[in-house]
Amino acid sequence: MAGGQQYVGLDVGGTTMKAAVVGDDGSPRSKPVVMDTNPERGQDAGLETMCEAIRRAVAAAGLTLPDVTAIGVATPGLMDIKAGLILDPPNLKPWKNVPVRDHIQGVFRIPTIYQNDANAAAYGEFWVGSGQEARSMVLFTLGTGVGGGIIIDDVILSGEHSHGGELGHMRIEMPDRGRLCGCGARGCLEAYASATNVVRRAREDMAAYRGATKLRDYYTANDDVLTAKVVFDLAHAGDELATQVVDDTAFYLALGATALTAVVDPEMVVFGGGMVAAGEWFRAKIDAQVRRFGLPFPTKSLKVAFASLGSDAGFIGAAGWARAATRGKA
Amino acid sequence: MAGGQQYVGLDVGGTTMKAAVVGDDGSPRSKPVVMDTNPERGQDAGLETMCEAIRRAVAAAGLTLPDVTAIGVATPGLMDIKAGLILDPPNLKPWKNVPVRDHIQGVFRIPTIYQNDANAAAYGEFWVGSGQEARSMVLFTLGTGVGGGIIIDDVILSGEHSHGGELGHMRIEMPDRGRLCGCGARGCLEAYASATNVVRRAREDMAAYRGATKLRDYYTANDDVLTAKVVFDLAHAGDELATQVVDDTAFYLALGATALTAVVDPEMVVFGGGMVAAGEWFRAKIDAQVRRFGLPFPTKSLKVAFASLGSDAGFIGAAGWARAATRGKA
Numbered sequence: 298m299a300g301g302q303q304y305v306g307l308d309v310g311g312t313t314m315k316a317a318v319v320g321d322d323g324s325p326r327s328k329p330v331v332m333d334t335n336p337e338r339g340q341d342a343g344l345e346t347m348c349e350a351i352r353r354a355v356a357a358a359g360l361t362l363p364d365v366t367a368i369g370v371a372t373p374g375l376m377d378i379k380a381g382l383i384l385d386p387p388n389l390k391p392w393k394n395v396p397v398r399d400h401i402q403g404v405f406r407i408p409t410i411y412q413n414d415a416n417a418a419a420y421g422e423f424w425v426g427s428g429q430e431a432r433s434m435v436l437f438t439l440g441t442g443v444g445g446g447i448i449i450d451d452v453i454l455s456g457e458h459s460h461g462g463e464l465g466h467m468r469i470e471m472p473d474r475g476r477l478c479g480c481g482a483r484g485c486l487e488a489y490a491s492a493t494n495v496v497r498r499a500r501e502d503m504a505a506y507r508g509a510t511k512l513r514d515y516y517t518a519n520d521d522v523l524t525a526k527v528v529f530d531l532a533h534a535g536d537e538l539a540t541q542v543v544d545d546t547a548f549y550l551a552l553g554a555t556a557l558t559a560v561v562d563p564e565m566v567v568f569g570g571g572m573v574a575a576g577e578w579f580r581a582k583i584d585a586q587v588r589r590f591g592l593p594f595p596t597k598s599l600k601v602a603f604a605s606l607g608s609d610a611g612f613i614g615a616a617g618w619a620r621a622a623t624r625g626k627a
Numbered sequence: 628m629a630g631g632q633q634y635v636g637l638d639v640g641g642t643t644m645k646a647a648v649v650g651d652d653g654s655p656r657s658k659p660v661v662m663d664t665n666p667e668r669g670q671d672a673g674l675e676t677m678c679e680a681i682r683r684a685v686a687a688a689g690l691t692l693p694d695v696t697a698i699g700v701a702t703p704g705l706m707d708i709k710a711g712l713i714l715d716p717p718n719l720k721p722w723k724n725v726p727v728r729d730h731i732q733g734v735f736r737i738p739t740i741y742q743n744d745a746n747a748a749a750y751g752e753f754w755v756g757s758g759q760e761a762r763s764m765v766l767f768t769l770g771t772g773v774g775g776g777i778i779i780d781d782v783i784l785s786g787e788h789s790h791g792g793e794l795g796h797m798r799i800e801m802p803d804r805g806r807l808c809g810c811g812a813r814g815c816l817e818a819y820a821s822a823t824n825v826v827r828r829a830r831e832d833m834a835a836y837r838g839a840t841k842l843r844d845y846y847t848a849n850d851d852v853l854t855a856k857v858v859f860d861l862a863h864a865g866d867e868l869a870t871q872v873v874d875d876t877a878f879y880l881a882l883g884a885t886a887l888t889a890v891v892d893p894e895m896v897v898f899g900g901g902m903v904a905a906g907e908w909f910r911a912k913i914d915a916q917v918r919r920f921g922l923p924f925p926t927k928s929l930k931v932a933f934a935s936l937g938s939d940a941g942f943i944g945a946a947g948w949a950r951a952a953t954r955g956k957a
Contacts, residue, residue, distance in 0.1 A: 456892025562786025595790035
């Protein structure tokens with residue numbers, strides 16, 4: 298067994314939760330334990346599943362509970378980070394006002410810290426992922442929605458109302474003509490650059506496009522067939538319209554990143570989520586648009602990178618933030 | 628003389644600089660000393676003027692240099708905050724790479740801290756102005772340009788390249804159709820909501836307006852006659868077109884504020900600068916648009932206020948930040 302302190306990181310999502318013990322060096326002590334969240338079974342069952350995931354993670358690491366210095370738990374918003382409460386997140390219906398931090402701390406009698414899941418993922422990338430050399434870093438998470446997290450000098454910017462780093466809901470377009478977002482507002486970055494909206498824009502662009510495009514083969518396809526990955530693959534293979542959709546995506550993401558440059562001026566912007574599987578080709582497109590549209594001085598040496606921890610970033614970051622808390626940072 | 632520690636705050640602008648001694652309670656010990664900056668005389672003369680302003684401020688407070696615990700100096704960007712360097716700000720031509728912090732610290736042998744002027748003003752408002760009850764606060768400064776500063780948990784967000792809180796250069800409109808900003812880019816908040824651009828929009832709107840408007844009396848007026856104050860005064864007196872210009876200004880500022888809500892999620896947004904002399908009537912317009920366009924949850928309890936320290940915020944904040952530094956915060 299490696300020396301140093303041991304921390305449990307637990308990342309709760311709407312479908313599954315992942316937990317593992319993470320050491321002082323940021324490396325998981327085992328493959329993560331994955332359990333179904335089953336929010337529809339209610340929040341008491343949910344809390345019990347969280348505790349069971351923690352127990353199994355400790356066992357999988359070949360440890361016992363007294364070996365654990367602290368526990369970090371991350372969940373999707375809405376939440377009250379300071380109070381340790383899950384409020385009423387759309388992904389965890391019908392849970393409401395769940396005292397997740399105090400419950401887990403009470404069960405295990407181990408210091409427990411609570412964070413937003415995207416903030417935790419950002420901290421994970423900052424701690425031992427793509428941002429490990431940076432002093433400040435912003436993460437954009439690209440999935441069904443667009444999330445984010447901001448780390449400055451080893452501290453998560455949680456926000457006064459637990460909404461720090463809600464980067465998908467920055468507007469990149471005026472509200473009178475912006476695309477409609479799932480949140481009900483118009484012009485949010487998420488309404489342009491989430492995986493869902495990449496597909497939606499591809500469908501719209503196809504309807505207006507007169508040239509030949511492989512996208513048309515997917516004209517009647519459902520969203521489980523015409524995915525963002527298909528759009529990216531077609532673009533990578535040279536399809537002109539798909540390339541336009543990807544170029545637009547890079548442009549929208551760059552607008553998000555350059556807004557952050559004017560507000561936070563980070564050392565590094567990192568993009569994570571399924572779309573970054575497209576690789577360096579896509580990163581270079583975003584990077585070029587950032588250079589074109591960012592404030593020159595702070596953009597000059599801004600680093601634009603893709604995340605490196607994949608879906609492990611959340612539990613690693615939750616554990617890392619628990620570690621930071623025991624050191625007086627969180 | 629009041630007890631406690633004493634700090635000198637110096638706020639250097641392109642035209643004048645202001646300095647005063649400020650106590651632990653944030654109150655200046657005298658009226659500020661005001662001296663002409665005269666950047667055209669060169670940076671050596673500029674540094675000497677800064678030192679003289681500090682000496683006079685100490686004398687005006689009835690103190691001597693050994694009574695001063697620390698000195699805080701604020702200047703406009705471009706700058707390198709960590710290195711204590713003025714780089715080559717457009718307002719201080721032809722100065723270039725001026726080691727302002729080390730020079731002042733060397734002359735007085737008193738710990739000296741350096742900050743951006745808008746960040747210092749934000750810290751002043753946070754410390755003893757409109758934000759004194761807040762844990763986190765964003766200041767927008769509305770003048771010839773739009774500046775800003777972000778304070779979170781008593782710390783200034785300086786940014787990795789000294790560009791934290793460059794809020795005037797957040798985009799509120801797409802770059803392909805946004806208004807042209809002084810920075811050369813399109814769509815920046817400053818291109819809509821600075822005092823200069825309020826006047827510019829008033830002129831443009833007048834040209835397209837068919838109804839009667841008092842603004843037309845200023846059709847051939849120079850910008851020293853048709854000022855943002857004239858536009859606000861006409862609006863307050865009921866002029867329909869001027870009201871539209873002011874309403875649009877409130878809308879644009881609200882877009883800036885709501886972007887901050889999604890990124891930083893502060894407890895309070897404060898607006899400062901000449902335009903806030905318009906008073907509660909204008910604040911209420913901004914507030915209403917913030918409620919309309921902000922993310923519901925963090926906006927619900929967001930406070931929208933006007934600054935209370937006027938043009939003293941800069942030197943008070945510079946002194947306050949020097950005080951924070953001696954307490955290990957800065």
